[in-house]
Amino acid sequence: MKTQDVQEHFRVQVPDYPGLMRRLIPFYDQQRVLMRALIPFDRTTPLMVLDLGCGPGLMAAEILSEFPFSRVTLFDLTAEMIHVCKARLAGSDRATYRIGDFRTDDFGGGYDLIIASLSLHHLERAERPAFFRRVHESLLPSGHLIAAEVIVDESPEVRERQYELWQRFMIEQGEDGAAWYQKHLAKDHPIDISIDLGHVAFTGWLHSPRLFLALPQLRYHQRAPGRRLTGEWSRRRLNPERRR
């Protein structure tokens, strides 16, 4: 999606953003609890944190409160989101704000922790390897990335079922599930786990403790009839070249 389209999409959501997210995203608030629980640093560490696609700053506010010696850079493409962050964190001298595009703009370096919550599905697939390399370089050697991604199953049947469940969830919250689903298909770039691991491995992270991958989206597993889940089968799923 073009930069201006992303900005416009989120600009109109700003006034009731957290409410809307709770109606669209299952376990929206619990995801942040999980992501914070994954932060592998002592709460008194003076952390340097970057929140990529920070939205209205809910996560940044929680990190600043839970880690009283941390400093957080809030980075987002949508100026209106950054305005809301400034209002939310008014008076904090530990927050820094940057309006920019994480695909192309510099987001600094020397971070202990980079957070990306529900923002990386705006990257096109081809943009992911270079993006992950830049994130890797922006982290200190002991740094961590914690990302909540939009991950779909590789099986078309299972994916269809996941999407049905998601639409049902949105309808139960009073939203037009079908319309949001169509918007998602048109605008987002969800990935499956093989693609994600492929890019992470490409960056050189697979066996490094730097990556914590949070998968908080609803996942639904169905065993294919007559198929045994063997090591070989799993490896083939992780390496598309070997599927043939």
Ligand SMILES: C[S@@+](CC[C@H](N)C(=O)[O-])C[C@H]1O[C@@H](n2cnc3c(N)ncnc32)[C@H](O)[C@@H]1O
């Ligand atoms: C779905 S919202 C998630 C916001 C927040 N992280 C949360 O969990 O509530 C995605 C955010 O990413 C921002 N965003 C999308 N593409 C971006 C890009 N290329 N560079 C920087 N921010 C981007 C949007 O402006 C929006 O605020």
